[in-house]
Amino acid sequence: MKMIAFASRHNLSGRLSVPGSKSHTIRAVLIATMANGLSTIKNPLPSEDCLSATRAARAFGSDVKIEKGVWTIQSSQDGLKVPDDVIDCGNSGTTYYFATAISGTLNDYVVLTGDYQIRxxxxxxxLEAMRDLGAFAVTTRINSNAAPVIIKGPMKAGTIVFGGKMSQYISGMLLASARINGKTRIEVQKAIERPYLQMTVDWMTEHGIKIEYDEKNYSFFEVEGPQEYRTVETSIPSDWESVAFPLVAALVTDSEIVIEDLDLSGSQGDSVIVDILKEMGGDVTLDGATNSLKARGGNRLRGITIDCSDIPDALPILSVAACFAEGDTVLTGIESIRVKETDRVEVMKRELSKMGASIEDTDHEMTIHGGKKLTGAKVESHDDHRVAMSLAVAGLFSDGVAEIGNAECVSVSFPGFYELMNGVGAGFETE
Known part of the structure; x- marks a missing residue:
């Protein structure tokens, strides 16, 4: 069912907690699928993307039980199973790229697809890297560079090279490399999205896999296989990618909120948004004793230059903060952001411009001329969850009502977003 969300000028007050991390949840599910035994995942994010990961786990032969607050995964006693049906990854790019790489360790054909955005x-x-290691890896459509794909392994150890633009390719091959016989070396030219690469390394290391890698520049990774993943017993930390929305919402309105149950371990690169918003003049205070932060609005933000290469998912909401700020904000390192669920640079430029924003972009950077009054308008999410939430936040400091089409897509990463925000006074309406 299609949903329309209505956002208008409101201030926020109160306390809230955001759901668990999507990035951590998907890694936990797929590592549990490759491990030998029973895994328990507490506080998983029950979003559409993470449920796509559980479908992949079932396709690979695992018994997955989903209960509120706890997921259990019993892997197949005979190891990963060749799926007897197509793996539908839904809208989850992470699941799609990871499961594609993992499929290359099996000795029969696997077909993977997803929704229209994944396709x-x-x-x-x-696929080229997988072929370099001996796999059969093709798309089903001539001259297509997208799903559906057909994979047949097993891959053999060797050296592959990536350009560095897509961390999900690298992480997928890293996860798969532990199942390959011999030494697999992954070389990376100009790695970006580096916190996600480190997250993958940390998950693999914690679950028994030895990795040699360039800890400074992430220019290479080496894994001697086969190695066996240990089962997962974990509690998923809160998601900084989701924290960004109520945090920015508080700073662009006359608000004061406390966001609780934060992950202050440094394991999520998007936590740097606190430093970015403070540099812009935002009043944000972290409390390590209570794992919380306090955000107060009322300060005028100022434009700065922000490198988004390691935090691509933050661009939509940062572009909204930039509209509120005085002066120009320049977002650099945007190349990979154009090939997410949507071309998020183009989409945010188009939709915020409908509300009165002044934005320019090139292949390499996006410039928001801030301080211009935004007004309500009919805008479109383009079925992109981060676009929908960002436009809803923009409506909180606009004159009039922002009407956001296809607003239900927030369930991909932040189920209950509108209800949770309304709990602190956002006043969102849906129909």
């Missing part, structure tokens, strides 16, 4: 997202460089 547009590029996969060619990943």
């Amino acid at each position: 547009r997202r590029p996969v060619g460089k990943l």
